[in-house]
Amino acid sequence: MFALPAYIIIAIFLFGIGTLGVLISRNLIIVFMSIELMLNAANLALIAFSRALNVTDGHAFVFLVLTVAAAEAAVGLAMVITLYRNRGTVNIDRFNILKW
Amino acid sequence: MTVDAVIFIISAVVAVFGAIMMISLRNPVLSVLSLIVSLVAQAVLYIQLGALFLSAVLIIVYSGAILVLFLFVIMLLNLRGSEEMGQHSSPSRLFAKFLLSLLLVVELVFVIKASFFSSDAAVGIMAAPTNGFGSVETVATLLFTKYLYPFELTSILLLAAIVGAVVMARQDNHADRPNSDPKSAEPDNRFTEEMKK
Numbered sequence: 555m556f557a558l559p560a561y562i563i564i565a566i567f568l569f570g571i572g573t574l575g576v577l578i579s580r581n582l583i584i585v586f587m588s589i590e591l592m593l594n595a596a597n598l599a600l601i602a603f604s605r606a607l608n609v610t611d612g613h614a615f616v617f618l619v620l621t622v623a624a625a626e627a628a629v630g631l632a633m634v635i636t637l638y639r640n641r642g643t644v645n646i647d648r649f650n651i652l653k654w
Numbered sequence: 655m656t657v658d659a660v661i662f663i664i665s666a667v668v669a670v671f672g673a674i675m676m677i678s679l680r681n682p683v684l685s686v687l688s689l690i691v692s693l694v695a696q697a698v699l700y701i702q703l704g705a706l707f708l709s710a711v712l713i714i715v716y717s718g719a720i721l722v723l724f725l726f727v728i729m730l731l732n733l734r735g736s737e738e739m740g741q742h743s744s745p746s747r748l749f750a751k752f753l754l755s756l757l758l759v760v761e762l763v764f765v766i767k768a769s770f771f772s773s774d775a776a777v778g779i780m781a782a783p784t785n786g787f788g789s790v791e792t793v794a795t796l797l798f799t800k801y802l803y804p805f806e807l808t809s810i811l812l813l814a815a816i817v818g819a820v821v822m823a824r825q826d827n828h829a830d831r832p833n834s835d836p837k838s839a840e841p842d843n844r845f846t847e848e849m850k851k
Contacts, residue, residue, distance in 0.1 A: 559766070559770065560662065560666075561699065561703065562766050564666045564669065564699070566759055566762045566763055566766070567670050567673075567759065568669065568670065568673055568692075568696075569758075569759075569762065570756070570758055570759035570762075571670065571673040571674055571676075571677060571755075572673070573754075573755040573758055574677060574751065574752065575673075575676065575677035577754065578677065578748060578751050578752075581682060581733075583682055583724060583727065583728060583733070584676070584677065584682060584685055586724070587676060587685065587689050588676070588677060590689070590716075590720065591673055591676065591689065591692070594696060594712075594716075597708075597712075598696060598699060598700075601700055601703050601705045601708065602703055604703075604705075605703040605705070605783065605787075605788075608783060608784060608787070610787065610792045610793060610796055611796065611800070611801075613705055613707070613708055613788060613792075613793045613796070614793060614796045614797050614800070614801045614805075616705070616708055617708070617711070617793065617797060618801075618804055618805070618808060620711060620712070620715055620716075621808045621811065621812065622808075623715075623716075623720065624715060624719065624720055624812075624815075625811050625812055625814070625815035626815075627723060627724070628723070628815050628816070628818075628819045629815050629819050629822070631723055631724065631727045631819075632818065632819040632820075632822040632823035634727060634731075635730070635731070635823045636822050636823060638731050639825075644731065
């Protein structure tokens with residue numbers, strides 16, 4: 555069994571990779587998947603802290619985060635389908651009406 | 655080096671590698687598959703941390719439901735790694751974005767490090783878990799007693815998500831919108847013309 559910081563470092567790396575994916579990806583679906591990855595990194599940190607402090611409360615939080623992730627994926631993919639139907643692309647550079 | 659350490663290193667490397675492949679691959683289907691690889695490795699880390707129930711939930715909900723939904727949408731939209739989609743931004747911008755996320759990682763590491771050294775919580779090798787730590791029983795007891803109210807609120811969230819997904823993805827056949835004829839394959843022109851200004 556490793557110490558707590560090892561798991562937290564892995565979670566931080568996964569969160570950073572997710573941020574990088576949101577920034578550099580041009581595909582709306584891959585941006586959504588990067589957001590899912592960031593949620594998972596937060597889950598890993600919650601579980602690691604929960605294990606280190608020997609309380610199960612973190613597991614309940616992770617359960618709720620998983621529910622939010624599922625709801626977000628369903629609504630987000632519906633939005634992707636609607637955008638694709640309206641514009642014929644999922645390239646996020648084409649969705650710049652709200653961009654100043 | 656114990657077996658635990660070997661398992662930790664392998665699954666951590668696979669998790670990070672899968673995540674890197676996810677953001678760097680051009681083909682969205684391969685991207686989804688490498689995210690599944692990363693999530694399975696994360697489930698192994700969950701098991702090491704004693705969260706047996708949640709690792710099963712992670713595999714069932716993520717690999718079984720959410721990522722299959724992603725794959726389904728990719729197949730439905732018939733997305734390929736098209737040439738337009740494959741272009742990343744210019745190297746200088748890419749470098750700036752990379753630098754920004756690296757800055758975020760460094761910041762997070764410093765925050766975590768500072769909090770570790772300022773608090774008196776034990777951060778060394780973790781103690782043995784209490785009996786039944788992370789089992790279905792303990793998590794369910796917590797969810798239905800201490801966190802009953804948030805747990806019930808998630809049902810409202812799921813209901814809103816179902817209604818929202820159905821309403822948004824519905825084919826709009828009403829005549830009050832121009833260009834909403836489902837037979838016309840061309841995209842809606844109202845926005846593209848606005849974009850050219």
